[in-house]
Amino acid sequence: MSDATAPATGPAGVRVKKMSLLEQDDRTKRRNAAEKRFQFYGLTAITVGVLALAMLLISILSNGLSAFSQSFVTFEVTLTQEQIADAEASVVKTSKYSAIIKDNFQTALAAQGLADQVSVDDAMGLISKEAAAQLRNVATARMGDDEDVSRSFTFLTNGRIDGYYKGRVTMETAARDSNISPEQLQLADQLREAGLIEKRFNWGFMTMPDASGQRPEAAGLGVAILGSLYMMLVVLCLALPIGVAASIYLEEFAPKNWLTDIIEVNISNLAAVPSIVFGILGLAIFINFAGLPQSAPIVGGLVLTLMTLPTIIIATRASLKSVPPSIRSAALGLGASKMQSVFHHVLPLAAPGILTGTIIGLAQALGETAPLLLIGMVAFVREYPAGPPEGLFDPASALPVQVYNWTQRSDPAFFERASGAIIILLIFLLFMNALAIFLRRRFERRW
């Protein structure tokens, strides 16, 4: 107020320069420049981050999307009951079925006038080795029927043929490759023109179990997805209640003394313990001491629970802390007991934060690989685990471990599949984060 009436001289008689509002003084200019600079830094940081993310996504998508489509060959197969009985009676059953497929494929090729392009064995090389097992599944199901089986079958093509259509295999590489010859590729081209071979979406990638190194075309994520889901189930069922109960006790009930201080410090430290340490702990306690089976989702789930607990406890305590104390006083002042005040008022307000923390913890656990390697989840598992709860004790794989596993194999077809598995993993993570956001919005709407 005094400024408005005072003359243009300061209290000590110093003349204060009168400035026009239309021109900026040096100080303002410097301040504005600093602000501009800071905004530029921020923008640069974001651009770098977004670019890195985009590059990651582009590389994974470009390598992995092709894993979701696969070449199949379709032709008529006739299977008599005698053939089935004969095959089932022999020692190496699949080789009998292989022979049946060979005969039928030869017939199909002859019908197209392609029978004498390559030798019968080379022609058979176009079809995946998985085909015999596939045929056997149908045959055993129909065994003992009076009728013969005669219908069209769709088999996977060999990984090299599939790679040919995906640009991984060319005529030049085929010439140097002992597993495939340029003639076989030409036959494949002709079959494709004839409509016997076609590329289509491959559900098997998400449903089939892993396959050996010789048949990458048949390898799928079925067991790994089930194993990961089971582990998430175990983590959710154990870590959420234990974590929330521990946090509520520590935050609301425990006296503040040196003991709780030590516990608090230790929980924060646990969150920073490298995950492989939890793997060793799990190996020592759950497998060697408690005698739980190796490679089982229950053990993986327990280890990941230990790993997730600190995350959940820290998130829960933070969201409990952020509930204004006035809400607690209000409830206590009305004669609510401590527990009533916590469960009726504090916990509902903290719920969105707790849920977000839990889901972030789960997402972290979903992508965790190192501890699972130690408890034997790297095993090659072709059997689907049973339904829960028994299935929790069956051997299974896990998504990130499957990725690791596939990148170790020599056939480049597995590299494509590993990228495909990463896409699946990312989709799961994206879904979980979306769920976290959704739940958060949903619960926050209740003021």
Add this chain to the structure above:
Amino acid sequence: MNDMRPVERIVDTDKPKIAARGCQVYYGENHAIKDVDVDIEDKAVTAFIGPSGCGKSTFLRCLNRMNDTIDVCRVEGDIRIDDEDIYDRKVDPVQLRAKVGMVFQKPNPFPKSIYDNVAYGPRIHGLAKDKAELDEIVERSLRRGAIWDEVKDRLTAPGTGLSGGQQQRLCIARAVATEPEVLLMDEPCSALDPIATEQVENLIDELRQNYSVVIVTHSMQQAARVSQKTAFFHLGNLVEYGETGQIFNNPKDPRTESYITGRIG
């Protein structure tokens, strides 16, 4: 009810509602309340005045044992309500707080509907047999909180969506709903504008008919307007306690006089 009042009056003057003797409060090493003796009457408004940090809130919280929730706080001495020692080992503070309601400085409605705010106390204490009875309690409490007319059409709206003054009256209604015998108010108007303050003051005057009201205030005008008895605290001591008129017009202690006339504070 009105015919009963003279009879009650006689009983009241015989026995104070709350009697504190030799009350000491420590926050760790800090001796916050020093040897306070006070008798608080039933069906009257008692005001606690004094400069900031003199222990008014601390002493108020002794009366419903809210100090128990502060870890470092230690209370000594003898405080009786209706001649029962509230710091007796057999007393459950939760039960005590249902009997001694409290309204806080900052309005603190639960982030729930207006209805649920008021119904919460009766619900946890099982005061209503059924929904109809609960509705009745909620309406009666909101009427006593002088806010019924403003909220009757939006009982399901969030209590936190009301204006500050409305929120404070809602909190008073919520405290009243548990049928307390004593109502403690810690600077209930300090966050309110003058109009809301007047509404709350009128409300306090009405509440006096049913409750023993203790109000902490930093405004001497407010103490003079609403209270019958006034206690002046200074540096943890109860300096002077008497009829409000006498405290303001004819203080006996020089410290009271200085504070009233604005020389300390």
